[in-house]
Structures are given as structure tokens and as C-alpha cells.
Amino acid sequence: MTTADAHAPAVSIRERYRDVVSDRWPVTVAPQADELVSSWLHRLAYANGVPPKAFVRVLGLNPGMWSAALDLRLPADIANLLYAKTGVAPDRLAAMTLSQDLPGQLLLPLRYNRDRDSSAWLQFCSRCLTEDAQPYFRRRWRLATRVSCTQHGCRLRDRCPSCHGCIAVFDQAGLVPQHYCVACGYDLRRAPVPYISPTTRTLDRCIDNICSLEAIAHSPFGPMLIRRLLSMPSAAGGYYSTMMLTGLSTAARTYCAERLSSRSEWPVDYATYDEKDRKARRLRHLIPPTSDHCAWIELLANALGRRRGRPVVSEGNEPGIKLLDLLGAYAGMRPGPGRRLVQELIGT
Ligand SMILES: [Zn+2]
Ligand SMILES: [Zn+2]
Known part of the structure; x- marks a missing residue:
């Protein structure tokens, strides 16, 4: 064995081998503070080069509001699949759902339509999205009682200010980050902040x-x-x-x-x-x-x-x-x- 062989990357070869034979998806994204499981899934799909609308087939689920439904209830087989593919443990995934600590009666219903006065399933703070390194949607933005952002004190929005469409990332057919409106491509980080007293x-x-x-x-x-x-x-x-x-x-x-x-x-x-x-x-x-x-x-x-x-x-x-x-x-x-x-x- 030469001096160079003594420093041969034995460990790194083993690590590379493990990566080759692993069942895990190529890219894993870490859940963020108070992140919805749907938001994490959209980021996970994008990071692995799969649009959210196609990712539903990877999970073996029906299309529609598939990710928003997982926020309410994450079946054990899906949690186990995600654990195997990402290494994120089922209890951590369960903590990203809405069933843990929020009153279910106060959640916004799962719907998205163009009637301006009707509720939409999800809200956002454009300042939070702007400050996020990886923009993501928070669990507490699903509550009907919330109208302002805890961090910035500004009023939340539930519609794209450009086309007035609701957030529908589960329907995104293109490889686009989730902070862009699915209907018109508007960057939600640019949304003006409405007044709140x-x-x-x-x-x-x-x-x-x-x-x-x-x-x-x-x-x-x-x-x-x-x-x-x-x-x-x-x-x-x-x-x-x-x-x-x-x-x-x-x-x-x-x-x-x-x-x-x-x-x-x-x-x-x-x-x-x-x-x-x-x-x-x-x-x-x-x-x-x-x-x-x-x-x-x-x-x-x-x-x-x-x-x-x-x-x-x-x-x-x-x-x-x-x-x-x-x-x-x-x-x-x-x-x-x-x-x-x-x-x-x-x-x-
Ligand atoms: Zn905010
Ligand atoms: Zn729009």
C-alpha cells in the first residue's frame, strides 16, 4: 500500500455505494417551522424534478386537492412511503398535519373558487414568503380565525392579486416553485400588503x-x-x-x-x-x-x-x-x- 493508498477514500466509496442502492429519492427537503405537509410535499416534488400534479401518481393517490387532503389526514401507508423515500420520520410528518393541535371546526374548508367573498382553503403572507429561503405555507394560515401574520402583523391574503385565483399548487402541471400562482404565474411574494388595524x-x-x-x-x-x-x-x-x-x-x-x-x-x-x-x-x-x-x-x-x-x-x-x-x-x-x-x- 502506498502513502496515497493509505488516504484512499474507503469511507466515501461506501457512502456513494449506499446512495446508489438506496431507495430514497435523489433530493430530500427538510420540513420547516409550522410547515403544512402539503407545502413540504410540493417542495419535495419540485426538488426532485416532478410537477405536483404528476407527483400525486408517485404517491398512488387521486388527483384534485390531494395534498390539501393529506394536511387533514395522513394515512399510515403514505407516511411509511415518505419515510422510506425521504428519511423524515412518521411522527414528524404527523406534526405537519392539522389534526394535532388545531380546532378542526375553525379550519377553512377545502375549496377554491373565484367567488371573491367565499373562503379559500389557504392564506399566505407575502412578507413571510419573501423572507423564506425556501418559500413555504404555514399550518396556522389554514385557520379561519387568522387574518394577520404573527411575525409581520400584516393582513393575510387568500387570492392572487393579479387573477384573483386561489392557491392551487396541487394542480401545478409545470416545474414551478409553489410561490407562483398556478393560474397566471404571478409571484405571490410581490403581493401588496392590505391594511389591518x-x-x-x-x-x-x-x-x-x-x-x-x-x-x-x-x-x-x-x-x-x-x-x-x-x-x-x-x-x-x-x-x-x-x-x-x-x-x-x-x-x-x-x-x-x-x-x-x-x-x-x-x-x-x-x-x-x-x-x-x-x-x-x-x-x-x-x-x-x-x-x-x-x-x-x-x-x-x-x-x-x-x-x-x-x-x-x-x-x-x-x-x-x-x-x-x-x-x-x-x-x-x-x-x-x-x-x-x-x-x-x-x-x-
Ligand atoms: Zn408574515
Ligand atoms: Zn394569479
Whole structure:
């Protein structure tokens, strides 16, 4: 053996051999934070040179909204196939579905159509897509209660601003990254950011913070909160008052949230400064820490039960608190253990 042979790449030959005989697909992409399994599958297909519309045959599934359906339920045989082909473990794949920790009643239904006021199955934040090294779609963008981005505080979109088509990457027949509109090719990262008021952002974050599946399941007021969230268009009044929250587009749901959280929509409060100060101090005694999800679920459910011009309806032991007062208190509170400062979240 020569000196050169002593440094022969014995290990690298073995590694190359393993690659040759491996069942794995040539390129594996790592799941990203809060990524939907559908988004990961679209990136995986693109990285391996297969359009999403053709990738459905690789998985042996029916066409249509095949990847969006996997977000709701990932069959064990598909999870095992993906594990064998990518090395991403089934429990990690399961964590990318929607069945783990999000209330199913609040998910946007699986549909995509051109009626501008109707809900679409998925929303996006153009700023998030712009900042992503590999643009991807988040799990929480599937919730009907979400209308703003946690990171950027801007309003979400559910349609391409160029052709008003919904996101339909599962139908992409070309080899194109998923942040381009399937219908017209518009780069969704360029989508302008629509306005959303700071109070509506606070309502959005408040709901998002307390509305985990576990918290809802453990609170006796969980089912009532779900019902009242779904009835937000009715509580808000106005154009969409006969609709369910999950049936409305992001713009229509924002309209309802703006009406609910807008001070001009409620009777004028003529209280003096001292009276308002006393009220604020009284509220601080009544409001639990943000980490007490159970208490917040009851407070929010009661606050959302109030229709404009009617008294607060409380079904619990606590007196009913107006939604605006509740949101004001929430925005001014310190976070519980492990939670981010509310002001930091809402960007005010
Ligand atoms: Zn964002
Ligand atoms: Zn388009």
C-alpha cells in the first residue's frame, strides 16, 4: 500500500455505494417551522424534478386537492412511503398535519373558487414568503380565525392579486416553485400588503394564543367559544351577518373583525378621565394572566356574545367585559411563562 493508498477514500466509496442502492429519492427537503405537509410535499416534488400534479401518481393517490387532503389526514401507508423515500420520520410528518393541535371546526374548508367573498382553503403572507429561503405555507394560515401574520402583523391574503385565483399548487402541471400562482404565474411574494388595524391584530393574536385544541378541550367554555367565533359575522352585523366565519374570504373576515373591534361601531363612552382610570384598574383585577387559557376562553366567549347595542351576556361567574376593554387589557399585559410580549406580537 502506498502513502496515497493509505488516504484512499474507503469511507466515501461506501457512502456513494449506499446512495446508489438506496431507495430514497435523489433530493430530500427538510420540513420547516409550522410547515403544512402539503407545502413540504410540493417542495419535495419540485426538488426532485416532478410537477405536483404528476407527483400525486408517485404517491398512488387521486388527483384534485390531494395534498390539501393529506394536511387533514395522513394515512399510515403514505407516511411509511415518505419515510422510506425521504428519511423524515412518521411522527414528524404527523406534526405537519392539522389534526394535532388545531380546532378542526375553525379550519377553512377545502375549496377554491373565484367567488371573491367565499373562503379559500389557504392564506399566505407575502412578507413571510419573501423572507423564506425556501418559500413555504404555514399550518396556522389554514385557520379561519387568522387574518394577520404573527411575525409581520400584516393582513393575510387568500387570492392572487393579479387573477384573483386561489392557491392551487396541487394542480401545478409545470416545474414551478409553489410561490407562483398556478393560474397566471404571478409571484405571490410581490403581493401588496392590505391594511389591518392594530386592534383587529390584537383580536387575531388573542384568539390565536388561547385557541389550541388542548385548551378548548379542557375548558367548559371551549364549545361556546368555538360557536361564537364561527358566529362572528353575525355579532359584527353588516353585509356578512348571515354567514359563517369559515365560509368567508380573508377580506370579508377582516371586515367582520374590524367591525367588532372598531370603537366607532360601539356607543360613545362619555366617561371622564378619572372614571376611565378607575375602570382600567378594576379591569386589571378581573383579567387573569395570558397564560390562564381556560379563564381567557371564558372571557372571550362572553365578550363575543355581545351584539352591538345590547348588554354583555355572561354565561360564567365573571361579569361580562366588553370586547374592546378586553383587547385593551390583553394588549397591556405582561406575558405568562414562555410567552412573547403582546406589544411585541402586535407590533405597537
Ligand atoms: Zn408574515
Ligand atoms: Zn394569479
